[in-house]
Amino acid sequence: MADSSGIARIPGEDGDHVTYCRICEALCGMVATVKDGRITKIRPDRDNPHSRGHICVKGPALADLAYDEDRVLHPLKRVGGPGEFEPVGWDEALDDIAKRLAASVERHGAFSFAVNSGNPPSMGWPSSLASVLFQQAMGGSRTYTPASEDISTPVLATELMFGTHAFVFPDLATCEHLLIFGSNPLVSHGSLMIAPRFKEDLDEIAKRGRVIVVDPRRTETARKFEHVSILPEGDVWLLGAMLQVILSEDLQQRQFIEQHCAGLEGLVAATSWITPMLAEPRCGIDAETIQQLARDFASAPRAAAMGRIGICRGGFSTLTNFFLHALNVIGGKFHTPGGVGWGHGGSATDEQFAGIFPGARHGAIPSRVSKLPSVWGTQPSTTFLEEMITPGEGQIKSLLVVGANPVMSMPGGPALVEGFAELDLMVALDLYMTETSRHAHYLLPVTTALEREDMNQFFLNHMVRPFAQYVPAVIKPVGETRGEYEILRDLAVRMGRGESFGNMTPFEMADASLQKGIEGQKGLSLAKLKEHPHGIMIESGRWAFDFKKRLGHEDGTIHLWCEEMQAEVERLRAKxxxxxxxxxxxxxxxxxxxxxxxxxxxxxxxxxxxxxxxxxxxxxxxxxxxxxxxxxxxxxxxxxxxxxxxxxxxxxxxxxxxxxxxxxxxxxxxxxxxxxxxxxxxxxxxxxxxxxxxxxxxxxxxxxxxx
Structure with missing residues (x-):
């Protein structure tokens, strides 16, 4: 039934349902109108205090996704070659999967089981937990995600400098001088940070000062603001040279560095040779411009430098992201209004990460064949095929694919079918029969974002302006679809491995985390969120915590240099x-x-x-x-x-x-x-x-x- 404000609460009830988009990290508020159990319209939620009436063209398309004629709506069992399926009941499917998976793991060991999870389920709270908890239930650790095509290098650079995996991002609300490297936020709407009205934020920063976009392409964002054209992979040279200018001209913030940092001498020595003149032909930017960019950044009182995927996937991406962090830190732009820092979030997110991502430290789970390191507990995608086709202890023999399409998304993806053919069992949870899931032995249909309740718990620490929201499902599941959490918990229980899912629902877990966090002590809870369907801004603001408590290095400092970066600089010098x-x-x-x-x-x-x-x-x-x-x-x-x-x-x-x-x-x-x-x-x-x-x-x- 609808509440006192007229908002529908029961899935499929006629009327307006408050929800939010889970296609990208902007998480924009939406209102879905339902008639006769079907969504007839989706519009922006103008009462959402976070997105304030903004959505892009993709948000309303979630309704088309839900009712797509090509969507898989019933469990399917493969009966022939790839793509040859027939319908099967849920109980029959899960019973057979449980039996075959248990037999494979018994024969080959827990390390022979792997999970490949993708972006769609990662945008929802219960869905993002599902494959992680199932992997724990199986006693395995072989996890493949889009991380090594997306975030591994900024995650690693953050770990090496700060000793934590919490993402660092700019304070768009008060910044006056923003340097953007390899990011196009007018199209991406931000990534590794949540700011649904990014365009307005950039407009306001430009009014107060400058927005400078460094990119090989005059992107949609670069067209609107200042554009500095750079050669592909030139960012490492530009950032190194900017550091050299700031350090050689004594423009660094000595007091902050002396109080909170270690390794300055190493950073100085490592960048002293990367002069603007040396960097000029390597990044395609003249030396005078490099010098001016560095001096302007260092002198701006409320400045921040940010980067994204364009500087995350080149030959020296970890060093590039480390240099980016160093630029903010030595320039006095870290954990200060207008600068960069961690999100507040108001929850115990750091502790959640420690529990959800075991083996998160760099290299804790190296690949079996090539010994490439893991980052944030995930395996490099370039090792996926060889781990399936190389015989020996730990060869991947059973695979769970959750909302991922590696044939299209991983380097050399089409060749993965050779590895799929070697598997005892492959199970896919997906909306469609994709280029990947057509090779599965079972294809299990999942709900779309609008067919499940959700909250933005996983993203609380990524928000420029902290905001919390819970939403019920808009409609009942279409066909026989089920949520990933429900499917994998049921499967774990059938295998006698349900302990990892515990006795709490995902929302009870989230509520406990909220109440344990900073804002929970002030009354933030799931019950309070349910009383405010459009969401709640966390008024304590961005900097309402002691950043030193989040530093993960044993000496409690920010590490401006380390052995890993020294080796990368030597490799750069020989390039x-x-x-x-x-x-x-x-x-x-x-x-x-x-x-x-x-x-x-x-x-x-x-x-x-x-x-x-x-x-x-x-x-x-x-x-x-x-x-x-x-x-x-x-x-x-x-x-x-x-x-x-x-x-x-x-x-x-x-x-x-x-x-x-x-x-x-x-x-x-x-x-x-x-x-x-x-x-x-x-x-x-x-x-x-x-x-x-x-x-x-x-x-x-x-x-x-x-x-």
């Missing part, structure tokens, strides 16, 4: 000069896409298509005109692409989005064409950054020729 005539590829984020899993929504893909962005000079040298068909090639393969000429892209650089080239059980997605970029990116463990295991997906060499 050969860039070839002048080579093309380098960078990735491209598109507003209507989210990796590979929303391409079947007609409202999103109707006017969208993947194209290779290339500068007119580079196109002319290759005999290409706008809209021509071309071949994009690397040593690992080639794709047929359509080129789009633009001077927004720097000469010597091309850009193409990943996640296209679908060929699963979704008709619209298949019809959109394009190519699977991950089929031709650098592949295999040797191609990854060896320190972090991060895939090499930005700045690698390509060739473009007429088709």
């Amino acid at each position: 050969p000069a860039r070839k002048p005539d080579v093309l380098q590829l960078i990735n491209l984020r598109k507003l209507r896409s989210i990796n590979s899993w929303m391409h079947n929504v007609e409202a999103l893909v109707r006017t969208d298509a993947p194209k290779l962005l290339i500068h007119p000079t580079d196109a002319a040298a290759r005999g290409l005109n706008d809209e021509d068909e071309a071949k994009l090639s690397t040593q690992w393969g080639s794709l047929d692409v359509v080129v789009s000429l633009t001077d927004d892209i720097r000469p010597g650089c091309v850009a193409y989005p990943h996640g296209w080239g679908n060929h699963g059980g979704w008709k619209r997605a298949n019809a959109k064409g394009g190519g699977n970029l991950n089929a031709i990116v650098p592949q295999g463990p040797q191609s990854a950054e060896q320190l972090s295991g991060m895939s090499y997906l930005e700045g690698f060499e390509v060739e473009v020729s007429a088709a």
Whole structure:
């Protein structure tokens, strides 16, 4: 029944249901109108104090996702080759999975079981817990996520400098000078930070001072503010040179460094040779501009430097992110209004992470064959195939895939089918029969975000302005779909391994965490959130905690240098000069896409298509005109692409989005064409950054020729 405000509370009840989007990290508030048990409209929630009436085009598409004719609505059992399924009952499916999985693990050991989880379930609280708790129930530790295509290097850089995995991000609310490296927040809406009205925040910062975007492409964000064009993979040289300027000109904040930091001498020695003149040809920015960027940043009282995926996936990405942290710290921009720091969140999130991600420390779970290190408890994607096909103790023989599509999303993804064929059992939990899940022995259908209750517990510590919200499900599950938590808890119980899920529901766990945290002592609880359906701003603000309590190093300081970074600097010093005539590829984020899993929504893909962005000079040298068909090639393969000429892209650089080239059980997605970029990116463990295991997906060499 509806509450006193007229808001519907029962799933499927006619009327307006308050909810929020779980496609990306912005978590924008929405209102879904339901009639006769179906969603008829989704609009922005203008009473949500966090997003304040903002949503992008993808939010309303969640209704189309729920009612997609290609969506899997019943459990499926494979009866022939890949993609050949027939319906099966839930009890029959789970009983058989439990039996076969138990037999495989008994035969090959707990280490032979692996989990691959993806982005869609990670955006919900119960769903994000499900695969982690099931892995614990199995006694295993082989987990693959998008981390090594996304966040491994900033996570590792943060661990090495601060001794913790909590993300550092800028105080957009009061910043006056913002440097953005490799991020396009007007399209991505922010990542590793939550600020649903990012555009307005940037506009306000520009009014107060400056927004400077460093990128090889004049992105949507760069067009609106100041753009500094840089060569792909040049950020490590730019940041190193900026540090050299600040340290050599004595512009650092000595008092903060002396009080809270260790290793300054190592940082000074490691960057002293990276002068602006040396960096100029390596980053494509003249020395005078580098000097001015450094001096302006150091002198701005409320300044912050942020980076994202564009600086996370190159050949020196951990060092780049470490330099970025160092720039903020020595410049006096850490844990201060207008600068960078951790989120407040008002919960016991740090303690949650310690329990949810065992083995989170760098290298705690190295890969079996190549010995690449784990980061945040996850394995590098480039090791996935060899771990399935290399015989021996610990060979992956059973696999659970939860909302992931590694055939489309991992480097060399199409080759993974060779490994799938070696498995005793592969089980996929998904919305669709994807390029990956078509190879599973069982495909179990899951609910969409609008068919489940949820809260933003997992993201509380990532918020520029702390905010908490709980929402009930908008509609009842469509067909026979179930939530990931429900499915995997049931499976664990059938195997006699249900202890890891405990006696508390995910929301009881979240409530206990809320009440234990800073804001819980002031009355924040799940019950209070249920009384405020549009959510509650946490008024204590961003800096209402002692940052020293979050430093994880034994000496209680920020480490400005370490042995791992010294080795990376020596490797950087030995790097050969860039070839002048080579093309380098960078990735491209598109507003209507989210990796590979929303391409079947007609409202999103109707006017969208993947194209290779290339500068007119580079196109002319290759005999290409706008809209021509071309071949994009690397040593690992080639794709047929359509080129789009633009001077927004720097000469010597091309850009193409990943996640296209679908060929699963979704008709619209298949019809959109394009190519699977991950089929031709650098592949295999040797191609990854060896320190972090991060895939090499930005700045690698390509060739473009007429088709």
